[in-house]
Amino acid sequence: MQTTKFYNGNEMPVLGLGTFRVENSDECKEAVKHAIISGYRSIDTAMIYENEAKVGEGIAEGLAATGLDRSDLFVTSKLWLADYGRNNVEQAYETSLEKLGLDYLDLYLMHWPGTDEALMIDTWKGMEDLYKADKVKNIGVSNFTPQHLEALLAQVSIKPVINQVEFHPYLTQNELRRYLEVQGIVAESWSPLMNAQILEDELVKEIATEVGKTPAQVIIRWNIQNDVVVIPKSVTPSRIEENLAVFDFELTEEQITKLNNLNEDKRIGPDPNEFTGQ
Ligand SMILES: NC(=O)c1ccc[n+]([C@@H]2O[C@H](COP(=O)([O-])OP(=O)(O)OC[C@H]3O[C@@H](n4cnc5c(N)ncnc54)[C@H](OP(=O)(O)O)[C@@H]3O)[C@@H](O)[C@H]2O)c1
Known part of the structure; x- marks a missing residue:
């Protein structure tokens, strides 16, 4: 599995499995298991x-x-807003570990600013405490704008390794991605398939025909070629496999540019400047 390198030298697979809106059921267990058997090495939950x-x-x-080891996998979870405050972070982290049955996470994210x-x-600062105590391999953020990051970086000592944000061809986050690149912070997309909506786009379908791949594979490949870590969600075994089969073709510069140009700054999720989790 291709990886991306964080500024701290650690690496993360460029492609993983998302698990949002998957109930705590056997369907969830089977999807994660099937993903690992199929070759996924990164799982995202919260x-x-x-x-x-x-x-x-x-x-x-x-x-x-x-027969893989725990160390062959990269597991991400996220700290929810109700658990914010330096003194609450460790307890929330331990609760997540206990539920997951793990003794460390590869990545722990602040879910929203x-x-x-x-x-x-x-x-x-509570996230930094965990990292400094060697309890977590990497710490990062999610849904932060450049303004949130500027405020954060002015007052803390450890930079997030990653920022997980909504990203798809209708929301290409150009300003944010330029900022992250300058800072050496990796970009990661959520809802990369726009919850399957982007798969109906005519240009996406046209490019899929050109390259002999499915619309989902085109979008996942477009993320990877844009240096954005991607975690498409599926509970369907055939789609879990389909979404991983993106390392045997490349999009041309022209195809990437055409997809980039679909941007409408259109969100399907909340505005990070307003979201309080309520
Ligand atoms: N940090 C945050 O605030 C945040 C917010 C949202 C999401 N996330 C993370 O990002 C992950 C991905 O985002 P998402 O779950 O919102 O949406 P998504 O990955 O953009 O889309 C998931 C939807 O697409 C369908 N799908 C998947 N592969 C497909 C394929 N090859 N062909 C056709 N349809 C396909 C899935 O259906 P089936 O499952 O029925 O196959 C599901 O309905 C989440 O699961 C979560 O881990 C993070």
Whole structure:
């Protein structure tokens, strides 16, 4: 599996499995297990998805079925807004680990910036505490704008390794991605398939025909060629496999530019400047 390197020298697979809106059920466990057996090495969950227990079972069964070690996998979870505040971070982290049945995470993210800048910065200090105590391999953020990052970086000592944000051809986040590149922070996309909506776009379908791949594969490949880590969600075994089969073709510069030009700054998720988690 191709990886991207963080500024701290650690690496992360460029492609992983998303698990948002997957209930804490056997379907969740089977999806994670199938992904690992198929070749996925990165799994993304969050406390607020309420599925960490079944994600953890899927990880355990996937490892058992493949003979892989825990260290062969990259597992991400996220700290929810209700647990913000430096003194709450460790407890929330331990709760996630317990549910997942793991003794460390590869990546722990602050899920949203929230609307209270002082609390955002205080919470990051709790993330730094975890990292400095060697309890987590990497710490990062999600849904931060350049303005949130500027405020954060002015007052903390450890830079996030990654920022996971909504990203698809209708929301290409050009200003944010330029900022992250300058800072050496990796960009990661959520809802890369726009919850399957982007698969109906005529240009996406046209390029898929040109390259002999599916629309989803084109979009996943477009993320990777844009240096954006991508975590498409699927609970469908055939789609889990389809979404991984993106390393045997390349999009041309022209195809990438055409997809980039679909940008409409259109979000399907909340505005990070306003979202409070309520
Ligand atoms: N940090 C954040 O705030 C945040 C927010 C949202 C999401 N995320 C993360 O990002 C991940 C991905 O985003 P997402 O789940 O919102 O949406 P997504 O990956 O853009 O789309 C998922 C949808 O696309 C369908 N799909 C997947 N592969 C397909 C294929 N090859 N062909 C046709 N349809 C396909 C899935 O259906 P089936 O499952 O039925 O196959 C599902 O309905 C999440 O799961 C989560 O881990 C993070």
